[in-house]
Amino acid sequence: MGLREISGGFDWRDGHQVVRVEAWGPDSVRVRVGLTGVRDDVPGALGERPEADAEVKVGAESAVLVNGALRVELADGLLRFVREDTQAELLAEERIHFWWPGARLFTANGNGYSRIAQNFRAYDGERLFGLGQHQHGLLDQKGAVVELVQRNAEVSIPFLLSSRGYGLLWNTPAVGRVELGVTGTRWVSDSARQIDYWLTAGEPADVLRHYADATGHAPAFPAWAAGFWQSKLRYRSQEELLAVAREYRDRGLPLSVIVVDFFHWTHLGEWRFDPAEWPDPAAAVRELEEMGVKLMVSVWPSVSPLSENHPVMLERGLFLATEQGPPFHADWPDKGVEGEVGVSFYDASNPEARAFVWDRVKRNYYDHGVRVWWLDACEPELKPGTPANLLTHDGPGLEVLNAYPANNARAYYEGMRAAGETEIITLNRSAWAGSQRWGAALWSGDIPATFESLAAQIRAGLNVALSGIPWWTTDIGGFHGGDQDSPEYRELVVRWFQYGALCPLFRLHGFRDPEVPLHPTMTGGPNEVWSYGEEAYEHIVAAMRLREALRPYVLEQMRVASETGLPPMRPLFVDHPGDEAAWAVDDQFLFGPDLLVAPVHRLGQRAREVHLPAGARWTDAATGELHEGGQTLLVDAPLDRIPLFVREGAHIPGINAKERS
Structure with missing residues (x-):
């Protein structure tokens, strides 16, 4: 057993286990625990270590670190986090058992990897928020077990905000879970090399500001993005989409963005318009710009074996690798073939792969005038979901795959910046800690078209805001289904529009009845604001007018979010x-x-x-x-x-x- 002071912190060794505590920004510390030592080469969300004016005292068997409002004490082999001014306990490690295994458990998986568990004390009356976006319908998640894995509509951002006055980032993109029980709080990584978490103290607004400072601020929000976004599954041709935009103009309705959804491509992973359906995309962009409308295009991270890019990317090692079997990660329909084909996801953690994808996107979309990107299926959407079989540029899938959506957003942010763009926003179906710094907006995925789902989105969106993502939206009306002639569904659409007009992004999307199988020639039912009858239309237009009037206020809140980390919706x-x-x-x-x-x-x-x-x-x-x-x-x-x-x-x-x- 040994203690030693380091710059702005201390190390403690107990057998093979090394605990490092470092001041990490105002009122904050970073804690790492490893076997024989701690590592700096493990992916995480924290940036460079910021300066902090910390006081450290190290004794023979105990240590204290004071950094602003936060005090950290090490005694009897356990860490305790305390509010410095009141000496109130914020959080403390607690042994799983009095004898073994203590508060920190490493169970070897082989090759230097372990199943890791970190145990903390539970507190009566504590409320716990954040953790990304989940469809369980809870705002306060005390008592829940939440999986740390990326799935459609289930977004893992391992950051908790507590009513006791702290925030905690589990700073690893490993697959795992967090158990918020009445007998203890336990963070689990299925396979990782070290424990790594960051803790900050303060009132909720202080915690959110500190978190943005630690993981990155959202860039400036584009003014045009505060308006109404029109989308459906799906417009099948250039003329069909332009006709809808012209109808908005002719009705005098506000419209800021209109969306080209999937299957507009020649083949999945060629990242270009099919000229048979989109003969002159540059002309479409110009016409839309004259109406004050941006064109957003759906770009997926998966590549069909029919794509001209597939053999090149395979040869250059730009796909996610598989431990066993060929590098196919899901099945999906593509043009020119009946049924589905096995598709491969590019490795978004690989800088060379990100550059390759952006190069194709720039040539085939950006150079036609497209500036807005819809990053769908970016969890990535594995079928079956087997991260344990994947190997990435940054490490094994179980250790790093949850960061995939952040790395994917990074590809487009860096590509746009290199092209000289300053107004950058992508719409993502998934996110991880720090996604906000890459201009990533999040939407709540493929959700049901029900009142119960609407209620769940209200809580989900607030937890997203408390997870550091200020730009968020839903599919107004839900995604799956929706009978345009049903009085009950029309009421749902009206209520969802009223809610959506007060969300950070105001966006209509969905797969309306009649629902048909997914296929390159398919489309869903009508989903424009005039699709739901005259009474609903009147109420929907009122919500749209309200949003237009609110745009200066919305943009002011977006400015605050970018500068301070305080989300607009909270x-x-x-x-x-x-x-x-x-x-x-x-x-x-x-x-x-x-x-x-x-x-x-x-x-x-x-x-x-x-x-x-x-x-x-x-x-x-x-x-x-x-x-x-x-x-x-x-x-x-x-x-x-x-x-x-x-x-x-x-x-x-x-x-x-x-x-x-």
């Missing part, structure tokens, strides 16, 4: 941590500091309870009535509006009652 407790009731509210949110949003997410609901946070007074945007904070009201919610409240003293164009009357 739970009430971020701004009002002293209001105990606010911590339990899971279906309302603040958009910026001044606008309170209470979505309606039940069929037939025409009133709902709204909690007004303490410490301010709030004006009902519909009635102009001023209410004291710290209370819960029953608020009318007819189909034509969503309950909104404005903080006293704030003026938000398009929201104040007299402007909406």
Whole structure:
């Protein structure tokens, strides 16, 4: 057993286990634990070590590190994290058993890899948020077991924000899970080489600012991206898509982005338009630009064996490798063949592979004027999901694969920057810690078209915001299904539009009825704003007009997010941590500091309870009535509006009652 001081921290050795604690930014520390030593060559989300003015004291059998608001104590072989000003315990390691294995367990997998478990104490009344995006319908995830693996609609970002006043990043892209139990909190990596986590102390807003400083800030948000995005599965030709854009123009409806979905390509992984369906994409881009509309194109990270790029990429080792079997990772339809073919995903952790993909994308899309990218299936969408059989440039799949979506977004960000672009945004189906610094927006994946799903997205989006991703959206109306003639579904679309207009990105997409098998010639049912009948259309257009009026406010909140890390859409407790009731509210949110949003997410609901946070007074945007904070009201919610409240003293164009009357 031995302790020694290092620069801004300390090392402790117990047998083969080495624990390193280092100050890592304001009020923050990084902890690494390895067998015989700690490593600097393991992928993670943290950038270069920032400066910190830490005080370190090392004794014979104990050590203390104080960094601003955070105090770390090592005693009896266990770490304890304490708030320096009050000496209140934030988090502490706890032995799994009094004798063995202690708080940190390495179970050898072979070749220097281990199944790793890190155990912490559980606390009564603690609330736990973040962890990316999940469809379990929970905001507070205390009591849940959450898998750390990337899947469609299940996004693993291993960052927790606690009501006790800390945030913790499990700084490894390894596949695993986190158990948020009543008897303990346990982080598990199925196969990794060391424990690595970062912990910061403070109120929720402080934690989020520190996290952005540690993992990267989102770039400046493009002004055009604050408008309405039109999408469906799928527009089959250049003329079909342009006809929809012209209809928006002729109706006088706002439109900022329209989307070319999958199967527009010659073959999957050739990353180019099929000239039979898209004969002059440059002309399409020019016409759309004249209407003030951007063209976004779906680009997948998978490559069909029919693609001209497949043999080249195979020869150069640019695909994810397989430990066993040929490098095919999923099956998918492609043009020129019946049924499905085995496709390969490029290795996004390989800089050479990223450069290769961007080169093809630039030649075949960017050089035609395309500047907006939809990065679908970027988990990657393995079928079957077997990361244990994969080997990447950065290491074995089990250790590093969760970072795939961040690396994929990086390919487009770096490519756009090299081309001289400064307005960069990609829409991603998955993300990992730090994705935000690559201009990555996230949407909630292929979700059901139900009221239950709408309610789940409200919680999912707030947890995404608490995971460091400020740019987020959903498929308005849900993805799977939706009968345009159903009164119940039309009501769902209206309520989802009202919610979507108050999300960071405002986007319509879906695979509407009649649902047909996926095939290169298929399309879904109509999914334009006029597809749901006159009554729904009137309410949808009202939501679109509201969003247009809000765009200056939206852009101001996006500026704050980029500069500080504070997300535009956030739970009430971020701004009002002293209001105990606010911590339990899971279906309302603040958009910026001044606008309170209470979505309606039940069929037939025409009133709902709204909690007004303490410490301010709030004006009902519909009635102009001023209410004291710290209370819960029953608020009318007819189909034509969503309950909104404005903080006293704030003026938000398009929201104040007299402007909406």
